[in-house]
Amino acid sequence: MLLQELLGIDEEVYFVEESYLAQRSIERTLDYLKGVRRFAGEKQMRLLRVREGEHTLGLVLFNPADEEVPVDFWSVFTGALAGARSKKDFEAFTDSLLSVNLPEKDIEISSESWRDAVNEYYSLMLVNRNLCTGCTVRPESYKNVFSENRVRRVAEIFGILQKKGFYPEGRILEVCCGNGMSTLALYRLGLDPLAVEINKCAVCQGLEQGVLNPQKTVVMDATALSRYFEPGSFDAVMGFMLGLVYEFNKELWTGIMREAISVANEGALILFTVSSKPEIEILSEFLLRAGVKGEVIDNTDSEGTYDQWFFAGRKQKA
Numbered sequence: 015m016l017l018q019e020l021l022g023i024d025e026e027v028y029f030v031e032e033s034y035l036a037q038r039s040i041e042r043t044l045d046y047l048k049g050v051r052r053f054a055g056e057k058q059m060r061l062l063r064v065r066e067g068e069h070t071l072g073l074v075l076f077n078p079a080d081e082e083v084p085v086d087f088w089s090v091f092t093g094a095l096a097g098a099r100s101k102k103d104f105e106a107f108t109d110s111l112l113s114v115n116l117p118e119k120d121i122e123i124s125s126e127s128w129r130d131a132v133n134e135y136y137s138l139m140l141v142n143r144n145l146c147t148g149c150t151v152r153p154e155s156y157k158n159v160f161s162e163n164r165v166r167r168v169a170e171i172f173g174i175l176q177k178k179g180f181y182p183e184g185r186i187l188e189v190c191c192g193n194g195m196s197t198l199a200l201y202r203l204g205l206d207p208l209a210v211e212i213n214k215c216a217v218c219q220g221l222e223q224g225v226l227n228p229q230k231t232v233v234m235d236a237t238a239l240s241r242y243f244e245p246g247s248f249d250a251v252m253g254f255m256l257g258l259v260y261e262f263n264k265e266l267w268t269g270i271m272r273e274a275i276s277v278a279n280e281g282a283l284i285l286f287t288v289s290s291k292p293e294i295e296i297l298s299e300f301l302l303r304a305g306v307k308g309e310v311i312d313n314t315d316s317e318g319t320y321d322q323w324f325f326a327g328r329k330q331k332a
Contacts, residue, residue, distance in 0.1 A: 015138065016229060017090070017131040020123055021062055021074060026087040027135075033145070034136040034232050037095040038242050040104060047091060047107040050075065054114050062088070063108075063117040064128060070108045071128045094128055095242070130229040133208075137228030140214060141221040151215055153222050160195055160225065167320045168199035168254055171287065174311065180326045182283045184249030189236040189274060194220030196254035201227070207252075210234040237266070239273040247277045252285035255320055259293035268300040275304055278329045284308065287324035294323035305330045 017027050030043050050059075060076035072092040079086050093104025136145070143149045175181050182205060191197050191209035193216045200207050209226060211217050212235045220226035234242065236253075251274040259267045271286070278284065284306050288294050291312075298310045308327015315322070 015131075016127075016134050020127065020131055021064070021088070021121065022119070023062075023088060025076075026085065027074070027090055028087060029090045029092070029132070029135060034095075034132065035234065035242065037092065037132065038097055038100075040093055040096045040100050043091050043093065044100065044103055044107065046089075047073075047104070047111065051107060051111050054111050059115055061112070061115055061117045062119045062121060063112060064092075064121045064123060066123065066125045066128070070105055070112075071123070071125060073108050073111070092128070092132065094125055095132060133232055134229040136233070137217075137221055137226075137231050140233065141218050141228070146214060146218075151218070154219070156223050159193065159219060159223065160198070164195050164320055165199045165202070168196045168287075169203060171285075171313065171321060171324060172203055174313070175283075175285070175326055178311075178326065180283055180285070180308075180328075182250035182252070182285070184279075185247065186250045186252070187239075187243075187248040187274075187277065189239070189251065189253040189270060190256055191226070191231075191253075192216045192220070193223075194225040194231075198225050206230065208232065208248075210236060210239075212236065236270045237273060240276045243277040245276060246279040248282060249279050250283040250285070251275075251278045252283070254287045256286055256288055256297075257293060259288060259296050261296070264296050264300075267297060271297060271300050272304065275301075275306065275329055280329060280331050282329045283326070284329060285324065285326050287313075287321040289319065289322050291323055294325055298325045301325060301327060305332065 030046050031037050031040060062074035063070060064072035071094045072090055075089045077087050077089055093101045096104060139145050186205055186207035188197055188207040188209045191211045197209045208230050210232045214233050217231060217233050221228055256267060286297055294310050306327040307330050308325055311324050311326060313322055313324055
């Protein structure tokens with residue numbers, strides 16, 4: 015596990031927060047740290063500090079085996095993914111704690127590597143069925159789930175984009191990634207997206223098959239992106255085979271478009287594909303009004319199934 019590699023430890027590690035999304039508010043983290051701080055100084059605890067420069071990314075507390083838990087393990091506290099106010103509270107607690115209990119190790123890493131480790135931890139917890147009590151879903155074979163034709167179809171889109179000057183660079187977010195069928199095409203093109211999907215089972219399937227990268231995959235509602243990512247976090251936001259987009263449910267999909275734009279950088283590539291012309295017309299109308307300069311592209315083929323129409327454009331300066 016990347017987390018253990020970064021920390022240089024062999025024992026088991028567990029984040030205090032039960033989910034990736036809980037890392038935004040870190041309520042349990044702050045509550046636990048209050049208790050730890052209350053007893054700090056009475057005896058020295060084994061602590062590891064993870065930092066980027068002068069900013070504490072994480073605090074790792076050793077828990078020796080006892081009658082209740084017969085193995086040694088480390089508890090991981092982090093405020094790196096939290097909102098500004100919670101992050102400030104986290105650093106205040108850790109600074110106070112470290113002033114009376116020096117860390118055993120002071121580990122400096124980049125915030126990006128730390129975020130990858132957090133992502134991987136929760137991905138592995140999911141695929142190992144630790145986040146879904148009583149799961150009865152059995153793994154399927156790769157060939158029964160993934161289609162090379164589908165992967166090829168997505169790859170072909172990027173050939174079209176390159177000719178039109180829309181090829182993605184930098185930090186990429188893929189929304190509604192499902193089990194990673196389209197994500198696989200991005201990987202093969204040398205792209206490294208952060209893939210988000212609300213359906214745990216779909217994400218688990220992609221992780222089980224080794225398609226989704228556990229360090230770059232998050233179970234998340236795409237209608238709430240701005241709650242977890244800062245404005246300008248991504249240089250490209252894309253989603254493949256969104257659907258189905260109808261007049262009666264267009265508020266859902268335009269809401270996702272709004273969220274995608276909100277976390278995109280100025281000049282970021284905005285790319286979404288669907289299966290029909292009426293669907294892309296609904297999305298493109300909203301995107302153009304929302305300040306994305308782009309175009310609808312007819313990508314129809316004889317099969318008439320996947321990625322038949324798509325919108326590609328760039329976010330303009332507000």
